[in-house]
Amino acid sequence: MRKTVGLLTIIASFISNGMVFGQQKLDAYFEHLFKNRKFMGSVAVSYHDSIIYSKSVGYADVDAERKIDGNTKFRIASITKTFTAVLVLKAVEEQKLHLDDKLSLYYPEVKNAAKISIEQMLNHRSGIFNFTEKPGEDQWQQHPHTEQEFVDFFVNEPASFEPGTSYAYSNTNYALLGFILEKIYHKSYAELLDEKICQPLHLVNTYYSFEVDSAKDEALSYNIQDRYIRNSRVNFSNHPGSGGIASNAVDLNKFLFALFNGKLISPGSLAKMLPMDKGEYGLGIEKLSFNSPEGFGHSGRLENYISDYWYFPKENLGIVTLANATNIDTDDIGVVLVKYAYGSMPELPDFNNVPGLSHEVFDSIRGTYYLEQPKSTITISSDGRNLVFQDSRSGQDFVPFEYDGNNAFHFGDIKLQFFPAKREVELEQDGIKVTYKSGTR
The missing domain is CATH 2.40.128 (Lipocalin)
Incomplete structure (x- = not known):
């Protein structure tokens, strides 16, 4: 409790006394990353329901020289899974679904379907083959596919293990959960996301769609070489519920505050989502690997869209990092932003240095x-x-x-x-x- 109160005091003091200086130092840090071709993207830090820092650097569209700003959307990849888990638990609360329901109710053709529960799919203990590991998937995912084509793509692959006996991260779990939500509500995933999360929370920059659309101020994904190289184009019809949401850093912080403060699901449902041990995967959320402060998060990567959120419930502190081009560990950025909340300013990394070399x-x-x-x-x-x-x-x-x-x-x-x-x-x-x-x- 003393640690929590101490952090809250530090944050409150920093917000009132050190904000302008802190913002200038952080701005310089992110400009330094962009100048050295280490990061393009957006970040935001929230304290309770307020954004205490946000910054965008780089280009949403390099060829058009369209810069990233606070309204630019990014594909958040596997952070989509947290949204999907919330939608599933809302369905449980509405008695349209039960966590012990078996996959065979919806997809009896999947191996071990009669043994696999909805909860095992949520926490990746189903043993279902991960469709993104199938050879040729890189080319396959660039084209639109129907639900049946998606199932046909992975259904003959071997199971990874008997349900409930082990853990293996599998995008197939959440893709199928997205389709199951569509079946029980008779609505598209995009409609459910908008109706049950985005509209109530006024998330105007968050949605699910099949293709990246520059006209909607979405950032394109790039590989960093001597120039920025546009990545191949993924069609997100292949990622229902597992990786297709577009959002921005401010909206994600709003979502996190609402989730951890009882504005989306009940405290009991949230408790089911949260894992107890470091590094453990719960229901769409992972326990962060450090203990102080205690936090939860999820990351995502698709093409060079790299996304991360960290949330510290006792402090009501949220950290979001969204990139469309990077060759630096975004955990380093997260640490810098957490330290900022504690009142500690970043040093500028020396990107001209490799230990052992002049x-x-x-x-x-x-x-x-x-x-x-x-x-x-x-x-x-x-x-x-x-x-x-x-x-x-x-x-x-x-x-x-x-x-x-x-x-x-x-x-x-x-x-x-x-x-x-x-x-x-x-x-x-x-x-x-x-x-x-x-x-x-």
Whole structure:
């Protein structure tokens, strides 16, 4: 209790005394990230039902030079699952559904359907195959599909385990839950989201739709190389209930405050959602991996839309980070924003530094390298702690490499050997070596 009261006192004092200075320091931090091509997106911090900080940097549409602002929407990917879990629990409260109902009531063709409960789907203990891990899914998801086509896509894949015996994150659970909600209400997921969450909370920038629409001020997704490269286009008909919502940082903070303060579901339903142990997944919500302050969250990633929320119920403190291009760990941004709420100002990371290398050596190996066949690029930079490797192909995450000496680095069993004089880098994985060159496309 003393910790909670102490934090509330710090926050209240900071809001009244340090807000302007704090905002200036945070603004400089985010401008520094954008200038160094580390982050494009929006963030917001809420205290109770008020936004105490928000900031947007970068471009929603690079080619059109349309800048991100407070109204720009982002695809929030798997944060959609928290919304879906709320809709399912509202259906339980309305007695249209029970947590122990079996999947066989709706999809008897799914393996183990007669053993799988709605609750096991919500907490990823169903054993249902994750459709996003099926080979060819990257191309498949770029096209619209019906509910039956979605089911046909994964239904013959093996179950991961017997229901209730283990845990494995599976997007299929929530995609099916989205379809089940449509069946029991005889309405589309988009209509249910709007009727039961967005309208009551006045979330004017939150909705579900199949395709990204620049005309609605939605941010496009980019990979960071020597330029911003537009990612492939996902059709979100393949992600009902699992990853298709668009929103912004302010709306998400409003949603979180409402959820944790009894404005969407009952305290009993919220208690069912919340896991007890660090890192554990509850019903659409994960327990954060640190204990002080105690918090809950969810993250999402689709293409290079990377989204995170953290919420600290005792403090009524919300942190939201939404990106459409990044090659820095967004957890670092979350920590900076939490510290801001405590009155601590950020330092500007040194992106010209890799431990073990001089600035001169790092300057000689950083930059973008090209491969002719198959055509691709990789970009080498720093996150202030490690050398960062970013592949240009869609869906490829940035990777921090450790220094081994003599211009060699590794990440797991992947090795990089730089040849600064030739401006080349050799990548070795699974015994295969590929050489990328600088200066030619």
